[in-house]
Amino acid sequence: MPSSQTPPAGSTALDPTAVRPAIDDARIIRTTPQAVRDELLALKRDGYAMLSDIGGVDYLEREPRFDVVYHLLKFALNGAQAARVRVLCGVPGADPVVPTVSDVWPSADWAEREIYDLFGVSFSGHPDLRRIQLPVEWEGHPLRKDYPLRGPARDRTPRPSFALKSNVAAGTPASGKTAAALQRQIAAARGQTLPPDPAPHAAEKAQAGNTPGAVATAGAATPQELGAEPNAARGRQLPKDGSK
């Protein structure tokens, strides 16, 4: 890939069907939300019996911002030639509404609910339009291009480098020595001074009364010396109310 690679041809305002290379995977039809239902019914009469999938795509800066893509399939039954057709319906970003086809094909029910859930394109006439993948009280539509990958709550937190979690195997390997050595090494790395190797039974006693929930690294060193709190506190600090 020579370094003089030209920058990407299309910006985000892109109509893929206009610039696509010649691929014979399906016949492509472009429509608008008003005409999509009649187009699909005509195709169904024409022999495209199965609506195999409805997909959503978000082109951020393009005028009809969303594309709802209907994939139809004609079977090679009684002499007909099997064929696919793809109907792309451009939906404006301001008030994305598309008429439903779940009364014609019941398979559209969940597909439309998923597009509503992940893109925010609502389907008028859908019997039961509510979120399907995300919890009921989730705000925002994740597959939109302006939705951050890691979600609004975590978008500003940097990717955690090495969390403070002790990744020491939480049990003593048969030899019993390596865990202790590893913990001494980690304690040294953290700048804590580990007391000389405590006699085993002292460790047992100290361990017997440790607080529930703390990871008991059953090696020679006991959790207290490593300053181990219960796991949850030791991991990354989640933002307290989770919304900011």
Add this chain to the structure above:
Amino acid sequence: MAVDSPGEFLLGKVDEVARWAQSSSVWPLTMGLACCAIEMMTATAPEYDMARLGSEVFRASPRQADLMIVSGRLAQKMAPIIKRLYDQMADPKWVISMGACASSGGVFDNYAIVQGVDTVIPVDVYMPGCPPTPDGLLYAVNLIQQQIRQGGRGGIFARA
């Protein structure tokens, strides 16, 4: 096990026997999330045979399970359910966080996956791997057994 005060001789011994009994039959909870669940099932299949560790009885209800193997990626929608299942398990209970997705979100650092089960429930053994091989799961159950024998969660009779 050295003993400090004579009074502790009896309880110490009973506790040790109880811990030995508990550790030799740790019953996991039937709760498979994603790909790691398939490897967990394969661990009970003849090739790896978790029955050798006494843990092949997968209890469907949390009331009868001692060990929760979080096998797979934990979605945000599933987090309250995992927390509820953990709370409904009888004490003493242990947790294995199987695989990279359960331990730290793994390859999915995005909005949908809880970045580490230990932000929801306390975890005893973390397992690397995506998915970890069934031998890895056997080693993890071994580590849990060692923890139990050493009174990882305060033993059976500890009044903690």
Add this chain to the structure above:
Amino acid sequence: MTPYGPVAIYFAVALAAALLFTGLPGLMARRKPNAVKSEAYECGVEPTSDVSGRFPVRFYLVAMLFVVFDVEAASFYPWAVQMHQLRVFGLLEMIVFVVVLAIGYAYVWKRGGFQWR
């Protein structure tokens, strides 16, 4: 020592074992109750419905049929143990017993008592 001495000892030991196995864990096990633990377990979600609703009568019918045929099966045991002493008389008696119940079984089967719907 009356002939029934061993039976009494047998029952006493059984009772003691039962009490031991149920009582001891109850006494010594660790209790850490929390709000969620006392709620009903329904596959991980909040309990969806109170169970106080009325149950269809079919459950009662199935339960009764089970009790009838279970007792029938249970009554074979004493006969099987004494089969040799009872000889032909015992056999005829049991055949009458089985035939009577078989008639009932055929009737219930024809009336569809065993089909749930």
Add this chain to the structure above:
Amino acid sequence: MSVDSPIPAAAPGPPPSMSMDVVERDHNRMVLSIGPQHPSTHGVLQVLTEIDGEVITRAEPEIGYLHTGIEKSAENLFWTQASTVIERMDYLSPLSNALCYILGVEKLLGVTDLVPERAQQVRVLLCELSRIASHCVWLGTGGIDLGALSGFFYAFDLRERILDLNELSGGARMHPNYLRIGGLRDDLPAGFLDRLDALIAMYKPRMNELRNLLQSNPILQDRMIDVGIISADDAIAWGLTGPCLRASGVAYDVRKTFPYSGYENYDFDVVTRTEGDAYARFLVRLDEMDQSMRIIEQVRKNLVGGPIMADDTKFTPPPKETIAVSMEALIHHFKYVSESFRVPPGDVYSAVEGPRGELGYYIVSNGDNRPWRVRTRPPSMYNLQILKQIAVGELIADMVVMIGSLDPVFGEVDR
């Protein structure tokens, strides 16, 4: 934060989206949640069933408990990296996911015919092996649902042999990440073909054992026959594909209708039945495993030698040995790894016959080195959706058989 403290604020407080108004309750029918954690829902599926005694009057499957945002992650990874995330969608046959995605990208690049013959044959070989492995998991867990535990052991042992082949060739048991855009990552190792012959030899007797154990088992027949009957038009209307569609009499198989990766020169037949009940789906999958083995034998017989990667350097890394020698190769490799390559703008729909049905990827590229959108056509979701219709009127115990016979995989349903 103590053990029994309430859930941290990040996890949403109110209950998940199981809302009660979904299933209204008329004349106090009991609503049972066959919930996310259930031994026989084959994954994290919640079915809100309204039952009248033992008979189901209404079933509302609730999915999303394994929603991983794979499509959002794929949009933020390079073209080659995205196949890692996509492989974890249908974790019972990861190779068919990867193959479908890679065929789509190759179509966009217009290099479908540059992929060498050997690479196409190995792709077909591995996909058919993963189909058999996936059907083994379905057979094992389906048997457990009906109490046939020993079938689980035999089926999983056969699957182990296939996973050994995956491990030998790709390096990992389940997600080997062995396919690349333009061919394969590297060639088959030395011992692969003898292991493959051992598997082929062992397959026929093992399948006979499984068939004797399960197929003619009266209990399974009673539990499966006339349960969850799907008619042909219902199957088409609900978008079913794969074994569920073929068991209702429609002979649609992507390998025959839209052949890809060299499937047109293998002869195998499309197994169909007409009853459309759980037993028909059971038989179709069993016969399908035999057809897959037929294909594997043909691939094994005429496996050609030759390169395993297209040699057009625009989208393939330079061969490993040239990197240490030539500076251009080093720069090229560094560019390939750090910036990946760009795919001409456009969209494509590529479909593959996965074990669960027509797995399709609608890939949109805006000329960048990352996919703009990767939309999956999840066959498991459409197969599972019909549960709403076929569950009404059946007994609660049959719900388990129906879920097992539709064979959903929730990594793919929830994506």
